[in-house]
Amino acid sequence: MRLFFGTGKKLAFAVTASVISLGALAQNWPDATVTVVVPWPPGGPSDIAARPMAKGLTQALGQTFVIDNRAGGGGNIGTAAVTRAQGDGKTLLITSSAPIVINPSLYKNMNFDPLKDLAPVTNLLRVPLVLVAHPGVPAKNLKELMAHIQSKKGQFSFGSSGNGTPQHLTSELFASVAKLQMTHVPYKGSAPAISDLLGGHIPIMFDSTIAIMPHIKSGKVKAIAISGAKRSPLLPDVPTFAEAGLAGIESYAWYGMFAPAKTPKAVVAKINAEAIKVMKGPEFQKVLADTGSDFVGESPENFGKFVQAESVRWSKVVKDSGATVD
Known part of the structure; x- marks a missing residue:
């Protein structure tokens, strides 16, 4: 019993010391x-x-x-x-x-x-993502864009900031919900993807408002729809996907x-x-x-x-x- 009691005291002391040590670390x-x-x-x-x-x-x-x-x-x-x-x-x-x-x-x-x-x-x-298109894409809204993509019969591509990014997966979600056939073109980051979008090498992409806002404001790309549950105060004239007629696209x-x-x-x-x-x-x-x-x-x-x-x-x-x- 004496040995057990001594061991218990040591264990209690060790636990107490550990708690004090962690508390000191936080403090x-x-x-x-x-x-x-x-x-x-x-x-x-x-x-x-x-x-x-x-x-x-x-x-x-x-x-x-x-x-x-x-x-x-x-x-x-x-x-x-x-x-x-x-x-x-x-x-x-x-x-x-x-x-x-x-x-x-x-x-x-x-x-x-x-x-x-x-x-x-x-x-x-x-932050919500924005679906943007090169000015040369013949579509002013989401309905027209989907019709244009469907008319290409699988010969249509979209860019993203890389495999597995929210931009990529939101594009896949869009394609799935809207039943569209598109080819993914991944880039190593937003900057090179946006560069190719501005140059007309890719027709559309999703990107965060953080990255794409300057190009929307300058008119170098056109905003089609936003992936949030509500409109962004930065883009009050751009509808959500639900408002544009396509429910099930909410992504951030x-x-x-x-x-x-x-x-x-x-x-x-x-x-x-x-x-x-x-x-x-x-x-x-x-x-x-x-x-x-x-x-x-x-x-x-x-x-x-x-x-x-x-x-x-x-x-x-x-x-x-x-x-x-x-």
Whole structure:
């Protein structure tokens, strides 16, 4: 009994010490430079969320938050690096939805499971996608565009910012719902896809309001419909797909913050609280307004439920479309 009692005291002490240690880690976070991995090239839409967030956290917390762009593998390379990082709050991930809820269905071999290996912190941006066409496409609205595509009898292509991106899968969803035959032309990012759209090398594409707005405003492309549940304040004259006569097309490009799964909940909670403060500040509020995003900051638990639902949703779209990159 004496031996058992002594062992119990040691165990209780160890548990207490562990709790105190985790509490101290959360209380002292950040106590060193924090690396924010963006698994995409510099200048992309994820950077639009990541850079003002890193700047705001640096200013608020007195430690440097450094952006590390680790592109490649459809976002998988940088994301995998974060899953292998220490759970000490010194490595974070800010990414679009692709490597989190699309790639697991699209790639046959992934060396990580984003739903198990990452801890959701908060959503940062959620923006609708816009279906745009080159001015030379003989269609002024969605009905005319669908008729034009059907007239091509399968000899019609669409561009996207890459295999497995929300832009690609939303196009596949559009083709499926509207029963259209189109050929996918993937690019390595929005910029080269938009360049070819402007040059008339591809006739249509979906892209986020973040990326395509300047070209809509300049008249270099024409906006056909928007994938949100309601019209965007940035494009008040552009109808939703439902308004244009095609229900079942609702899609968003969203950008969220994650930490390695082994990060203590107390640390995740503190990161979440500080990120929400930045999102409520004037600089990030301007980002929300400029991109047409609603405020989407939320608790780690609610963001986790959203990510789970998105994973189920997009896995079905991938399966139905037959899309693959392997």
